[in-house]
Amino acid sequence: MTSKDSKTTSDRIVTRPDLKELARHLGLSQTTVSRVLSGSAKNHRISSETEQRVLAAAAKLNYKANVLARSLRSKRSKTVGVMVPEISEGYSTAVLGGIEEVLLLSGFFYFVVSHRHRTDLLREYPSLLLSRAVDGIIAVDSTIEEDLPIPVVAVSDHHHRPSVVNIELDHLLAARYALDHLTRLQHREIAFIKGQSFSSDTLARWRAICKVAAELGIEINPRLVIQLEDHGLGTEPGRTATIALLERDVRFTAIFAFNDLAAIGAITVLREAGIQVPAQVSVVGFDDILSAATNNPPLTTVRQPLQEMGRVAASTLLQMIHTEKQDWSTHPIRLLPTFVERQSTAWAPQASEAAFSDSAHPHKESNLQGN
Amino acid sequence: MTSKDSKTTSDRIVTRPDLKELARHLGLSQTTVSRVLSGSAKNHRISSETEQRVLAAAAKLNYKANVLARSLRSKRSKTVGVMVPEISEGYSTAVLGGIEEVLLLSGFFYFVVSHRHRTDLLREYPSLLLSRAVDGIIAVDSTIEEDLPIPVVAVSDHHHRPSVVNIELDHLLAARYALDHLTRLQHREIAFIKGQSFSSDTLARWRAICKVAAELGIEINPRLVIQLEDHGLGTEPGRTATIALLERDVRFTAIFAFNDLAAIGAITVLREAGIQVPAQVSVVGFDDILSAATNNPPLTTVRQPLQEMGRVAASTLLQMIHTEKQDWSTHPIRLLPTFVERQSTAWAPQASEAAFSDSAHPHKESNLQGN
DNA sequence: CTGAAAGCGCTTACAG
DNA sequence: CTGAAAGCGCTTACAG
Known part of the structure; x- marks a missing residue:
């Protein structure tokens, strides 16, 4: 001893x-x-x-x-790296929950690194993880630019490349759920809040929306499309976008927001402008974060199976690690959203009762300024 | 090459x-x-x-x-373990954000393990982390029972022991903020929702409430005290507790909830019961999670500096790691809450003023006198 | 069925 | 100022 x-x-x-x-x-x-x-x-x-x-x-x-000694010798560390944009944020942590569940059952531990959209960190982290001898990497809403000598799984990235397996949402189905719902409620003038430029999902989701809108005969008015700014936390970007949207003074009866945070921000701005949700404007969110259900009104939203995406990412990565194969140019693994109908959407208002009818102008600017 | x-x-x-x-x-x-x-x-x-x-x-x-080889030889891995109850939950991830900020600046990586209140995992994880050669452990709202040969920092634990440094909130100040606020608004019949039995903060916070209540001459009616159940996610435990509270049929004009989730759950139940918040019942939360601000009505709450607690925990652990000292029986490091006044609290309803023979106006006492 | 020896990629006494 | 050699605690050809 x-x-x-x-x-x-x-x-x-x-x-x-x-x-x-x-x-x-x-x-x-x-x-x-x-x-x-x-x-x-x-x-x-x-x-x-x-x-x-x-x-x-x-x-x-x-x-x-001693896992260090074992790993050094055997070249397998039973450790993976998980890259996320932001650790203290609902999206990543939901995915992380699923990842952890699977990983720990297999005796794997994981390092978390968050890059906060800093390009220097995005570049460095894969390398740093490699020097920590991880067996693989899961990139959540994060693009890895270089090819790595270890397996990589990307959750919600859309740069398809041979060395990486992608786990993505079925964006077409998601868009269909939302737009079909709004269409049935007679909405024709729909505003869209696009995601931040740094989010991997922004483009894919927007393309799906355009495609489905075309199918359904919905015309997308460019003046009703606005994008979330890259800076700002929580509901702030959604607020800013909605304020800008209102200033354009183009009538709309519904908003399809990039995520729940933006939807919640939009609702607060609409309320401050004296516009009732859903009586005058319906709002659809995306993700189904916790606040979606407790918001007032409770949010109608497209739910992403985030935990499930994490679980699938982890088990896929484990498979890749336990095999010799090198080329992973498979089709992306596509998971299905579900639609959660709550109280932030309703029938499109009659022209006379709409927020934007000529008589009832929404310009209550005093409330909107100074934030 | x-x-x-x-x-x-x-x-x-x-x-x-x-x-x-x-x-x-x-x-x-x-x-x-x-x-x-x-x-x-x-x-x-x-x-x-x-x-x-x-x-x-x-x-x-x-x-x-190769960090593995370096660590094996030098006996220092620049890695720490972080134990949390639940990864996909607001409290832990906020703390995690602060931890990460400090750790990564020093070139440290961290493993996250979540025990979900399973006692077997709580027992095993320290040992597993040890075999992963971590230099230290941060336990967030998690009690480590055995003494470890490496430094340990506990965030919101209250088992003071020589080998562990505790980072805690100033619970007395927190209780004072909330009760002083409610007292000034003339609330005398206050209900309390205590935390889950598994939460390290439950007891400490409750003791502080009792002490401050005594100071302020607030009588705590045992029939207005209820505890969150251990099971259930999100706002569910708060809902269950509030329903049980209402069934007791004892009059109250305010609720001080263990956390925001419980407060939000309470509000939804009150609303469903036809009770207006804050007109008829005021509700004070704890934590100031994201949903607190976007809730309807926006929540008055005691804000814990969670990120800061994470930062302090990490820098304290790094100090401990970089020193030879063995005995860390210092006083706990105590951080200060702040009080966020929003719209879930208001004057106690008229009926109660009539019931008590006192004056119509609260005494405008200076801030937080005494200590 | 079991073992002696080499080696993973570093750091660290020890030596000069 | 610099280096040769041992060794961290394991696993893994190689051998029998």
Whole structure:
């Protein structure tokens, strides 16, 4: 026993033997003990009696292999890196929840790094993770530019490349849910809040909207399309966009927002402008974050299966890690959204009662300024 | 150059030399190169010319030390473990954001593990993190039972022990903010929603409330005290508790909830019961999560500086790691809450003023007198 | 069925 | 100012 270390402040401190000590204790070679403990006993036809003895001793002496040493030698660290834009943000953490669930069941640990849309960090992190010997990387809403010598799974990225497997939402179905819903409620003048330029989903989702709008015969008025600014936190970008939208003074009866945060921001701005939701303007969100249900009015929204996307990302990555294959130019794995109908949408108002009828102009600018 | 590996699918794959190759390339020993690269050049009086050459070559050849090998040898991994109850939950991720900010600036990476209040995981994780050779652990709202041979910082734990430094909120100040606010608004019949039994903060916060209530002469009616159930997600526990509270049929004019989620749940239940917030019942939350501001009505709440608590936790842990000291029986580090007054609180309803024979107006006492 | 020895890629006494 | 050699704690050819 190595017991010359640490002035024990409590006898509950765990003393751990290393492999050498364990082997000596058992009167076996490190090789044999290692084989049993790393689960390759079968391949070496180790007698089950020996196997049992080793297992029992390991448990009794509380042996835990030094993962560093094991990884260094075996070239597999059972560690993956997860890149997210922002750790303290609902989207990433929902995905992270799913990732963790799968990873930890397989004995994998993960490093989280968040780049906050800083391009220098986006460039550096894959390299830093590599020097930490991760077996693979999951990029959540983050684009990795260089090809890496390890498997990569991207959640909601849309740069298809051979070395990366993409997990994406079925954007067409998502757009169909929302636009079909609004169309049935007789909305024709629909405003769109596009996502931030840095979000991987922005373009794909917008393309899907355009395509579905064409199918449904909805005309998209460019003056009713506005994009979230890159800066600002929480509901702020949605507020800013909606204020700008109102200033254009073009009539609309519904808004399809890029995400719930933007939808919630939009609703607060509309309310401040004296416009009722959903009586005068309907609002559809995206994601179904927690606040969507508790918002007033509760948000009608397209739900992304974020946890599920995380789970699929993780299990796909594990598969890739456990295989020799090099080329992963498969089709993206596409998950399905669901539609959650709550109270932020309603029938399109009659022209006379609409917020933008000529009589009732929405310009209550005093409320909108100064924020 | 080791270039026999990997059928390069793209020439952008990063080839990295190891220390040996770098040393050979420079005509120097691994020892010298290692010294320069690990920053101990000064201690060994390495000529600045040599130093510059090494640095230049390392940059040019894109040398990155294998962190596994370095850690195995040096016994310091520049990695910490962070234990949280739940990854996809606002409280933990806010703290995590602060932790990350500090850690990554120092070149530290972190593993996240979430135990979801499972006692088996709570017991195992410290050990598993240890076998991953972490230099220290931050436990967020999680109690670590055994003494560990590495530094530990606990955010919002209240088991004071020598080997652990605690980061906590000033619960007395928090209670004072809330109760003082309600008292001034003439509330006397206040209901309290206590936290889940598994939350480290539940007891400390409740004690502070009792103490401050005594100071302010507020009587706590046991029939107006209810505790959040351990199961249920989001606003569900708050809803359940409030429903049970209403069933007791004891009059109250205000609720002080354990957290914002519970407060939001309470408000939805009150609304469904036809009780107006804040006209008939005022509600005060705790935490100031994102939804607090966007809720309807926007929540009056005690804000915890969660990011800051994370930052302090991380920098404290780094200090502990970089020192030899063994005994950390310091006082806990106490951070200050702030009070955010929004629209979920208002004057106690008229009926209650009539019921109590006192004056119609609250005493405008100066801020937070006493301590 | 089991073991002795080499080696993963670094850092660190020890030596000069 | 610089280097040769040992060693961190494992796994893995190689051998029998």
